[in-house]
Amino acid sequence: MGGRIVDLLNGPHRTTEALLPWLLNGTLTESERSAVEQHLQACAQCREELARQRGLMNLYAAAGAGASSLDADDAYAKLQSRLVEQPRPRTRAPLAWWRLGFGVQTAVVLLLGAALFAQMLPRWFGGADAPYRGLGSAQQFGGDALVMFDPAVSEARVRRALQQAGARIVDGPTAAGAYVVRFDGPLSTGLTSLRGDVAVVRVEPLGPQR
Amino acid sequence: MGSAANNRWSAHDATDAELLRRTGAGERRAFEKLYRSYFVRLERFVHRVLRHSPAVEEVINDTMYVVWNKAGEFSGASKVSTWIFGIAYRKALKALARFDEPAEFDAEHLPADESGSERAILQAEWRLVLDGVLAQLTPEHRAVIELAYFHQCPYREIAAILDCPVDTVKTRMFYARRRLRDLLDSQRKDLPWADESSIS
Numbered sequence: 001m002g003g004r005i006v007d008l009l010n011g012p013h014r015t016t017e018a019l020l021p022w023l024l025n026g027t028l029t030e031s032e033r034s035a036v037e038q039h040l041q042a043c044a045q046c047r048e049e050l051a052r053q054r055g056l057m058n059l060y061a062a063a064g065a066g067a068s069s070l071d072a073d074d075a076y077a078k079l080q081s082r083l084v085e086q087p088r089p090r091t092r093a094p095l096a097w098w099r100l101g102f103g104v105q106t107a108v109v110l111l112l113g114a115a116l117f118a119q120m121l122p123r124w125f126g127g128a129d130a131p132y133r134g135l136g137s138a139q140q141f142g143g144d145a146l147v148m149f150d151p152a153v154s155e156a157r158v159r160r161a162l163q164q165a166g167a168r169i170v171d172g173p174t175a176a177g178a179y180v181v182r183f184d185g186p187l188s189t190g191l192t193s194l195r196g197d198v199a200v201v202r203v204e205p206l207g208p209q210r
Numbered sequence: 211m212g213s214a215a216n217n218r219w220s221a222h223d224a225t226d227a228e229l230l231r232r233t234g235a236g237e238r239r240a241f242e243k244l245y246r247s248y249f250v251r252l253e254r255f256v257h258r259v260l261r262h263s264p265a266v267e268e269v270i271n272d273t274m275y276v277v278w279n280k281a282g283e284f285s286g287a288s289k290v291s292t293w294i295f296g297i298a299y300r301k302a303l304k305a306l307a308r309f310d311e312p313a314e315f316d317a318e319h320l321p322a323d324e325s326g327s328e329r330a331i332l333q334a335e336w337r338l339v340l341d342g343v344l345a346q347l348t349p350e351h352r353a354v355i356e357l358a359y360f361h362q363c364p365y366r367e368i369a370a371i372l373d374c375p376v377d378t379v380k381t382r383m384f385y386a387r388r389r390l391r392d393l394l395d396s397q398r399k400d401l402p403w404a405d406e407s408s409i410s
Contacts, residue, residue: 018380019365021387026217027364056391060359063337070267072249076242079271083238083278146334176335202341204334 012039016046020053143187144170144206145194148178153199161200165193180206218362219291222247226290234282241281245274251361252298258356259302259349261341269305273298288370295363296371299353306349343393351386354379 016039022028023036040046145167149158162168162181167190172179183190187205194200226247232240249270256269276297284293344352353372357363365383369376 018384021358021383022365025358025362027219027362052391053387056387056394057359059394060340060355060390063333063340070249070253070270072246075249075267075271076245078267079245079274082271082275146331146338148338171331174331174335176339178335178338180331202338204338206330206334 013043013046016040016043017049020046020050021057023050024054024057141184141186143183143190145181145183145191146174146178146204146206147181147194148176148201148203150199150201151177157199161194161197164197165190167194178202178204218360219364219367220289222291223289227286230277230281230284230290233278234284241274241278244277248274248294252294255295255353255356255361256298256302258344259299259353260306261345265305265308269298269301272301276301289367292367292370295357295361296373299371300373303349340394343390346393347386347389351382351389354382355386355390358383 016036019028019032019036023033028036040050149161165181165183166185167181167183169179170182174180181194191203191205194203226244229240229244229247233244252270252273253266256266256273260266260269273294277294284290288296344355347355350372354368357368357371358365363371365379366376369379372379
């Protein structure tokens with residue numbers, strides 16, 4: 001009996017298909033790209049697969065970068081406090097004693113100078129001492145969000161969730177069954193309230209009121 | 211198709227290397243610049259793997275704390291981005307092990323979209339749907355999809371980040387794509403607008 005074992009797990013189709021995501025994101029090496037493109041020229045099946053993968057990647061990209069849910073200033077401030085409490089271990093060799101003495105002397109002079117400068121600064125610029133303040137930390141009032149409620153909860157339960165969050169429905173339902181909800185109070189407080197409510201499945205902020 | 215010249219993954223290579231070098235020398239300002247440069251990228255990646263908002267900031271800070279402490283030991287054998295994302299991935303998996311159930315996706319603040327409320331709503335809705343679909347993949351599959359499709363990461367560097375063989379990356383991508391496609395197809399029957407031309 002004659003026969004031929006066909007390897008379905010390897011071969012040019014599988015090899016090419018495996019590399020298509022990276023052909024699409026432009027990160028194949030020159031030789032890989034050349035080999036894949038050469039195969040694609042001769043293989044309609046793999047060209048169809050390329051088109052399907054391109055569509056999938058575009059759908060993924062169509063969702064956009066999405067919301068940044070964190071405040072970088074706040075997050076860095078928390079990390080900074082850790083750095084202060086546990087400073088990074090020194091990796092340099094200890095200084096020679098005479099260099100240490102010179103260094104201490106220089107440090108004292110610089111500290112005195114800095115203290116004097118700090119005292120003079122408000123006088124030069126006329127303002128009261130202002131604490132350092134990170135950017136973007138002001139609380140936002142008002143805003144919209146797209147909210148998906150648990151379809152199993154009652155209308156009364158949804159109303160209670162909205163009331164506790166200081167929000168109201170202004171549009172919807174969308175094709176996916178979500179509602180546009182508007183907050184009149186602090187946005188972060190309202191979002192936190194909805195997020196923690198069992199009647200709510202998902203929340204996607206939309207930004208300031210439109 | 212994308213090109214290496216404008217690739218999102220490689221866009222900051224030179225700057226990252228310099229900032230890391232200065233961080234290794236103890237320069238706090240350079241570390242802060244590096245932190246802020248990576249913050250949004252790490253947030254998105256960690257959130258995609260972890261899907262639990264309260265832990266995302268903790269994982270980012272745990273990651274960058276390691277970067278601060280180990281910057282002087284970075285050998286340069288990989289890109290800075292590969293190294294940092296690798297740390298983040300391991301930290302995210304450890305955090306994931308602490309949660310019994312994947313939490314629902316949520317986000318707190320979105321920059322204003324000035325190009326039309328209707329498009330913003332559609333895009334936000336699509337993000338909700340996509341997130342629900344991705345929740346049905348394993349963290350490993352989500353990581354591969356996210357790194358390849360969004361961060362435009364080469365497969366060899368994904369292997370380094372995930373600390374697995376290159377063939378494993380390709381296999382995970384193969385099954386992740388198939389699963390994602392099947393799940394999206396079933397969602398899109400209810401969302402006839404869900405193609406890239408109507409959303410983007």
